[in-house]
Amino acid sequence: MHSIYLKPIHLLLLITLIQSLGFTESPYFYKADVALLSRNYDKAIANYLKGINYSEFREVSLICDDLGYAFLQRGKIDKAQGYLKRALASYPDNYNIKFYLAVSYIMKEEMESAMSELKDIEDNIYFDDSWTEIARKSQLYNKYGDRVLEGQWNRLRKEKGVLLHKKNHGKRGASRLILYIDAFDERNEGIFYFAQGVVNNKLGPPKLVEQKFAKAKKKGYRDRELMPSKIHHKLKDHNIFLAWTLHEESLKELERGMLDKSIEILEDALVVNESSFFINHNLALLHFDMAKFQEFETQKLEKAEIYCSRALWFKELHKTDKRYLPGCYDLMGNIYFHQKRYEQAQKEFMKIIKLDTRNPGAHYNLGCVYYKMKYPNNAELEWKTAINLEKKAAKKMKPEESTEDGLIYSVTVRKKPISFLAQKSLGDLYLERNQVEKAITQFENAIGLYPNEAETYLALAKAYFEINEPEKVNSTLEKYLYLGGDKEKAKELENLLKNHDSVTP
Structure with a gap:
């Protein structure tokens, strides 16, 4: 069992952007x-x-x-x-405004006018990825006039509320498709279908009314009547300081362990500044964390994927500082890995290595991907590379100097080194190949780097069992249980050892 490494990214990323803008x-x-x-x-x-x-x-x-x-x-x-x-x-081109107008017409019983606005939205906004087929047949640009390549917009296949706006450039100039993200927000989708149902209830036909209400329910709309307060309001990013305030609130909730509340507040911040690389990235991280707590629940992973895709899309648009990109590629690679989309995960980790060939975490993660893709030799090479890179980096690090004029008190939390993860993975790989002595060496090295993880002791005990070292099996299992290991797993190995002893001549 190989655990993929996720580089820790802090929500404080957003503050860097805010401080540099200086809006008045x-x-x-x-x-x-x-x-x-x-x-x-x-x-x-x-x-x-x-x-x-x-x-x-x-x-x-x-x-x-x-x-x-x-x-x-x-x-x-x-x-x-x-x-x-x-x-x-x-x-x-702001279709949220058109929707608000449609709601106002419904409230005044002016259903024909409401129908006109809703039809305009339906004719122009894509709530699925069917827009990608149209994009392939044409040159695609972003709203700033830069050419968008398929590799860039392909990340947005799950994005909802996409507008493709055709723009002509003179009599002889070819028309262009301009891509807008969030021209009509996905969180409005349920109430949009509900509004269509209300209008069709007045104008007909009855069958269409049922279809629209069914769609609204499927997309999460539950109310029986149209309530303007349920419309998700979309602010502009002209007030970036509000995003900062909401971000600080989100951090406080996160410190209290309130992930749901933190996500809710950050989504409000996204309303203020929808194209922020940092807010989208942070939301992706939080949804990924929630997915981890729920054994990588599919829906949470999909949410993480959508927000991470948006972050990587907007980093192209706003020329985000390259220092932040490895963390985002790393997160996307982790998401793909746990979705079992190993080829996509491989591409993300390769992008990190392209930016920094000496990144041990990227090499370790790439090894995990190769292992899952049934390329054990490639996995072995990447894990060894990760170990060597981390050793070289450790040699270059200067030890902190203590001050003579006073004592420095600090609390340190020992993190798992990449080398620990890589050596543990190599141990598992060698054990599978029946190279038991090599496996034992890797497990012992891993324990030397990080002696506090129970599962490494269990793996080492299994290796000792393979070479018939019962005393070492028992002493290693004691350490495993002392660190909170599973009693049933320990008992299972102890029973195997007893059965093995009973048949030994």
């Missing part, structure tokens, strides 16, 4: 955004309106959809429509 937005807009996320719509409206009096036209256009949404939640439909139409004039 209206303090009223900041207060309004906070109030909106807290569902204090009256306070949000009051602060948005105050902010408008002190802001430029460009800033006002950024918050018109927020203000329209707040009025919608308060049931002031005419005012909501006024601001939403103004926002749509500035951002015609």
Whole structure:
């Protein structure tokens, strides 16, 4: 059994981005955004309106959809429509605004107008990966005008709410497909189908109504009537400081062990800045951690994959510092590994090695992938490479100097070295090959590096059993149990030893 190594990444990554941006937005807009996320719509409206009096036209256009949404939640439909139409004039490709407009029309019983907005969304937004077939037949660009290669957008196959916008460049110029992510957020999908059901309930046909309600239920919508408060609001990234505040709250919840709450807060931060490499990466890490606690539950792994894919997509868009990329590739490789998609995992770990050939963790993980792909010789080579690289790195590290003018008190947590994992894996491999003496050497070396893991002692005891060393088997099992090992596994090996002794001449 080989455990794949995941390099620890801290949620503090996000703060690096925030500190470097330095936005100076209206303090009223900041207060309004906070109030909106807290569902204090009256306070949000009051602060948005105050902010408008002190802001430029460009800033006002950024918050018109927020203000329209707040009025919608308060049931002031005419005012909501006024601001939403103004926002749509500035951002015609924002399909969240179109959806809010559709809801406002439903609330005024103007079903034909609602149907028109909903149809426009349905005709242009992809809720599955069928857009990839269209993309293959055309040149694809991102919203900044850069060419997008298939290897880049192929990560987004599970992304929902994708808009492909055709743009013509002059009379002779070829048309381009512009790729937008989150033009209509996946978290709106259930209520979108529900809204279609409500409209079709008035306009027909009945069969279509049933289909839409069934789709809404499948996508997680449970309410019996259309409630504007259930619409997931999407803020712009113009107020990056709000993302920082939410990120700090998430850290506090994480320190308390509240992973669910931490994820919920980070998702709010994603609402503020949906294209952040760091927020998407951190959400992927948290979902992966939750998957580990639930024996790599499929749904959690898929969530981790989606957020990690988004992080890697946006790092291309925003030219993210290369120092952060190995951690993200490492996470994606781990996700693929536990999904048993070994060829994809291999590619991710190879990308780390391409960035840094001396990365022991990447070589170790690549060895685990090769082992699963039935390439034991390749696995052996990668694990040996990981051990050698970590030894070389350890020699180069300078020991910390103590100060003469005082004592330094510190608490250290001993982490498992990569060499420990690699030597334990080599021991398992040699034991499978019946190279027992070599296996024993690797297990003993592993214990020397990290003597606190019970399973290594069990593996060593099994190796001693193979060469008929009963005393060493028993003494090693004692250490295994002392470290909290499984009593049933120990008893099973002890019984094998007794049976073996009873038939020995």
